[in-house]
Amino acid sequence: MTTPRSRATWIKWLLLAALVLAVGLGVVRALDKRKTQAAAARAAAESLQRAPVYTLAAHDVVAVRAVELIQSVGVSGSVEALKTAAIKARAAGEIQGLDKREGDAVKAGEVVARIDSTEARARVRQAERQAASAQAQVAIARRTLDNNQALVRQGFISATALETAIANLAGAEATHQAALAALDIANKALADTTLRSPLSGQIAARLVQNGERVGIDTRVLDVVDLSGFEMEAAITPADAVAVKVGQAAQLRIEGLAQPVQATVARINPSVQASSRSVLIYLRVPAVEGMRPGLFAQGHVVTGSINTLAVPASAVRNDKPQPYIQIVREGNVVHVPLTDGASGQAGAVAMRQVGGVPAGTPVLSAQAGLIREGTAVRLATN
Incomplete structure (x- = not known):
C-alpha cells in the first residue's frame, strides 16, 4: 500500500522528468532553427555569388x-495658299458697294467695292476741258503759221515773224500733250475708285465696312485661291544636302484623315541667319477640307x-x-x-x-x- 509520502515523491520525480524533457525539446528545437537559419544564410550567400539569369x-x-x-528628312510647317491677294484702296475716300463677306466666291476682274468718285469725276471733267482748250490753241497756232507762210512767200512779212509762228505752234502742241497727260492721270484716279479682285477665289478677310473712310493702301479684302497650296519648312543644313527639287514628300495635315502627297518645289539658296536653317517649299495639291493655316508634318523621301x-x-x-x-x-x-x-x-x-x-x-x-x-x-x- 502506497503511503502519501511515497506518492508525493513519485509526483516530484515525474514533474522533474517532464521539465527535463521540455528543456530537451526546447534545446533540440532551437538547434534545429539555428541549423535552418544557417542553411538559409548559406543559400542566400551562394545566390548572391551567382549572377541572376x-x-x-x-x-x-x-x-x-x-x-x-x-531615307527621309522630317519637315513641319503651316500650309498656305499658293495664290493670295490683298485688295487695297488706291484712292482715299468713302467705301461703297462692299457686299462680299468671308467665304464668298469672287472671280478675277470682278468689282468688289467702290470708293466715292465724286471728286475724281470732277477732276476728269476739268482735265477734259483743259485738253479741249489746249487743242483749240493748237488749231489757232496752226492757222497763224499757215497765214504767215503765205505772207512770207509774198514778201509782206519777214522770216522772223514766220519763226515766231512756228514756235507758237510748237508751244501750243506741247501744252495740248500735257493736257492729255493730265487727262490720263485723272482717268487713272477715277479707275482707282473701283476695286476689282485680281484673282478667282474666296474672300478670306473683310477689314472695312460700307461708309467707312479709308486712306491710300488701306487693306479692304483678302482673297485666297484654294486651287493650290504650298508649305514652307525649315531643315538643318546637313539635311538640306540630300533634299532636291522634285523629290516626293508625304504629309499629315491636321483635320485630314489621309496623308497627302507633296513635292519639293523650291529650295532657298541662303541659310537663315537667325536659326541657321534652310527653307524648302513643298507644293501641296488641293484636297477636300484643305485650308490655309493648317499645320502639317511629314517627311521628304531622299533615297533608299x-x-x-x-x-x-x-x-x-x-x-x-x-x-x-x-x-x-x-x-x-x-x-x-x-x-x-x-x-x-x-x-x-x-x-x-x-x-x-x-x-x-x-x-x-x-x-x-x-x-x-x-x-x-x-x-x-
Whole structure:
C-alpha cells in the first residue's frame, strides 16, 4: 500500500522528468532553427555569388534583319495658299458697294467695292476741258503759221515773224500733250475708285465696312485661291544636302484623315541667319477640307538603301555614343553604333547597324536597360 509520502515523491520525480524533457525539446528545437537559419544564410550567400539569369519574353527581343531603308528628312510647317491677294484702296475716300463677306466666291476682274468718285469725276471733267482748250490753241497756232507762210512767200512779212509762228505752234502742241497727260492721270484716279479682285477665289478677310473712310493702301479684302497650296519648312543644313527639287514628300495635315502627297518645289539658296536653317517649299495639291493655316508634318523621301537594321526604339542613348543591347552566348552585350543611316521600313522607324550579323537578338525598348554581362535566356513558346 502506497503511503502519501511515497506518492508525493513519485509526483516530484515525474514533474522533474517532464521539465527535463521540455528543456530537451526546447534545446533540440532551437538547434534545429539555428541549423535552418544557417542553411538559409548559406543559400542566400551562394545566390548572391551567382549572377541572376533573366528570362526575356518574346516582346522583349527583336532581331537584326535586312530591310530596304527609306531615307527621309522630317519637315513641319503651316500650309498656305499658293495664290493670295490683298485688295487695297488706291484712292482715299468713302467705301461703297462692299457686299462680299468671308467665304464668298469672287472671280478675277470682278468689282468688289467702290470708293466715292465724286471728286475724281470732277477732276476728269476739268482735265477734259483743259485738253479741249489746249487743242483749240493748237488749231489757232496752226492757222497763224499757215497765214504767215503765205505772207512770207509774198514778201509782206519777214522770216522772223514766220519763226515766231512756228514756235507758237510748237508751244501750243506741247501744252495740248500735257493736257492729255493730265487727262490720263485723272482717268487713272477715277479707275482707282473701283476695286476689282485680281484673282478667282474666296474672300478670306473683310477689314472695312460700307461708309467707312479709308486712306491710300488701306487693306479692304483678302482673297485666297484654294486651287493650290504650298508649305514652307525649315531643315538643318546637313539635311538640306540630300533634299532636291522634285523629290516626293508625304504629309499629315491636321483635320485630314489621309496623308497627302507633296513635292519639293523650291529650295532657298541662303541659310537663315537667325536659326541657321534652310527653307524648302513643298507644293501641296488641293484636297477636300484643305485650308490655309493648317499645320502639317511629314517627311521628304531622299533615297533608299538595302542594309541590316533594327527598330530605332531599340537604340539607347544614355551613353556618349548610341548603342544596342544584343544577346551573345547567353549574355547581354552593349554594341556601340557608328554613324549610320536612319529611315523607315514600312511604318517603323529603323536604324542601320554595322558589324552585327542578321538574326542577332536585340533587346527592344520594352526590355529596358540591362547591365552588360548579365546572363539571360530567351523564352520558348
